[in-house]
Amino acid sequence: xxxxxxxxxxxxxxxxxxxxxxxxxxxxxxxxxxxxxxxxxxxxxxxxxxxxxxxxxxxxxxxxxxxxxxxxxxxxxxxxxxxxxxxxxxxxxxxxxxxxxxxxxxxxxxxxxx
Amino acid sequence: xxxxxxxxxxxxxxxxxxxxxxxxxxxxxxxxxxxxxxxxxxxxxxxxxxxxxxxxxxxxxxxxxxxxxxxxxxxxxxxxxxxxxxxxxxxxxxxxxxxxxxxxxxxxxxxxxx
Numbered sequence: 001x002x003x004x005x006x007x008x009x010x011x012x013x014x015x016x017x018x019x020x021x022x023x024x025x026x027x028x029x030x031x032x033x034x035x036x037x038x039x040x041x042x043x044x045x046x047x048x049x050x051x052x053x054x055x056x057x058x059x060x061x062x063x064x065x066x067x068x069x070x071x072x073x074x075x076x077x078x079x080x081x082x083x084x085x086x087x088x089x090x091x092x093x094x095x096x097x098x099x100x101x102x103x104x105x106x107x108x109x110x111x112x113x114x
Numbered sequence: 115x116x117x118x119x120x121x122x123x124x125x126x127x128x129x130x131x132x133x134x135x136x137x138x139x140x141x142x143x144x145x146x147x148x149x150x151x152x153x154x155x156x157x158x159x160x161x162x163x164x165x166x167x168x169x170x171x172x173x174x175x176x177x178x179x180x181x182x183x184x185x186x187x188x189x190x191x192x193x194x195x196x197x198x199x200x201x202x203x204x205x206x207x208x209x210x211x212x213x214x215x216x217x218x219x220x221x222x223x224x225x226x227x228x
Binding site for chain 1: 158159162170172173202204206217219221222
């Protein structure tokens with residue numbers, strides 16, 4: 001069964017600085033999707049970024065970018081120019097190519113200091 | 115633009131009671147999902163539906179039932195509530211490619227079973 005591991009229960013970053021959140025996963029599949037979701041205190045789940053495994057190019061969405069290392073099964077999220085509004089729980093998630101189940105990691109709490 | 119609406123936002127149940135969590139979406143999405151989020155954990159799939167009249171079990175379906183009589187509504191029924199069902203419940207929907215597309219989440223229902 002696929003598993004997703006987020007080894008950092010909590011991270012802190014100074015406003016305007018850069019922070020990287022780690023995620024590793026275990027799968028025997030070659031085609032799949034990876035996601036980062038943000039959950040602020042409002043509980044709303046918000047998609048931050050998505051990566052398709054067959055694409056070698058790392059996904060980027062404004063200040064958010066990923067470092068996707070397929071061979072190492074690693075999928076880290078980099079947040080540049082951190083803002084107070086980035087403070088939230090961040091979840092890494094895995095989906096098989098034709099799967100119907102998102103497998104979530106346990107999450108990383110990100111705190112942003114002013 | 116309402117998106118995905120869940121009611122109620124909070125509920126306390128006694129052991130053995132039953133209740134229905136309501137979920138409705140106004141985006142004409144075929145795919146709908148119910149997840150639960152236990153404290154300090156990622157989300158786990160309870161049930162999902164790929165269209166009106168079609169439902170299927172997810173990872174943790176025991177103790178729950180669903181129905182999908184319309185495209186808009188996907189209620190989750192808890193029969194004989196147990197303390198193990200204390201959790202935050204999220205409803206989500208997506209367009210035709212299911213989980214490969216962006217998931218739109220409701221704001222969650224916090225349920226306590228005492």
